[in-house]
Amino acid sequence: MKFRVAVILFVACGATAALAGPIQDRQQLMKNVQAATKDGVALSRGTVPFDAAKAKSVLDVYIDASAKLPTLFPKGSGAESGTKTAADPKIWVDTAGFQAASAKFGTDAKAGLAATDTASFNKAFTEIFKDCNSCHGAYRVKQQ
Numbered sequence: 001m002k003f004r005v006a007v008i009l010f011v012a013c014g015a016t017a018a019l020a021g022p023i024q025d026r027q028q029l030m031k032n033v034q035a036a037t038k039d040g041v042a043l044s045r046g047t048v049p050f051d052a053a054k055a056k057s058v059l060d061v062y063i064d065a066s067a068k069l070p071t072l073f074p075k076g077s078g079a080e081s082g083t084k085t086a087a088d089p090k091i092w093v094d095t096a097g098f099q100a101a102s103a104k105f106g107t108d109a110k111a112g113l114a115a116t117d118t119a120s121f122n123k124a125f126t127e128i129f130k131d132c133n134s135c136h137g138a139y140r141v142k143q144q
């Protein structure tokens with residue numbers, strides 16, 4: 001009997017964590033993306049000399065994020081979950097569009113790996129930056 005109660009409690013806690021989990025995970029993921037972007041901006045402006053290893057470490061954060069993003073917005077993890085989130089309900093209406101925006105972010109980041117100097121990195125980075133803005137414009141609510 002005791003065992004059964006424990007199992008039920010465990011399942012109940014798991015359900016709550018399942019909704020708060022992906023919201024925190026995606027916000028943390030975006031914070032990491034933001035941190036990498038600071039280095040990316042410096043490289044693209046030439047504030048720091050071009051360095052392929054540094055560029056790769058920025059782009060790897062984006063590539064990893066683009067692969068994870070589509071998994072971090074399960075149904076029910078919008079504002080209705082009760083957890084503070086800037087995810088726009090449009091994500092669950094136009095899921096294909098959101099997934100395409102995530103994929104494009106990864107494709108453009110992979111293209112950036114071919115950069116060999118500040119100019120070519122700047123060109124790739126400009127495309128990536130457009131991906132941040134267009135996804136936020138369509139799928140993130142303006143508040144925060």
Ligand code: HEC
Nearest residue numbers: 027030031034037085086087101102105131132135139140
């Ligand atoms: C495919 C869509 C998409 C792309 C691409 C994207 N983001 Fe986001 N971003 C979101 C969504 C959706 C949220 C809101 C998440 C939430 O609150 O649940 C967000 C939130 C954020 C946040 C706030 C995180 C917090 O503290 O809660 C920052 C900062 C951010 N993004 C930066 C960036 C940067 C910089 C890029 C590009 C290098 C980028 N994002 C690319 C969709 C995207």
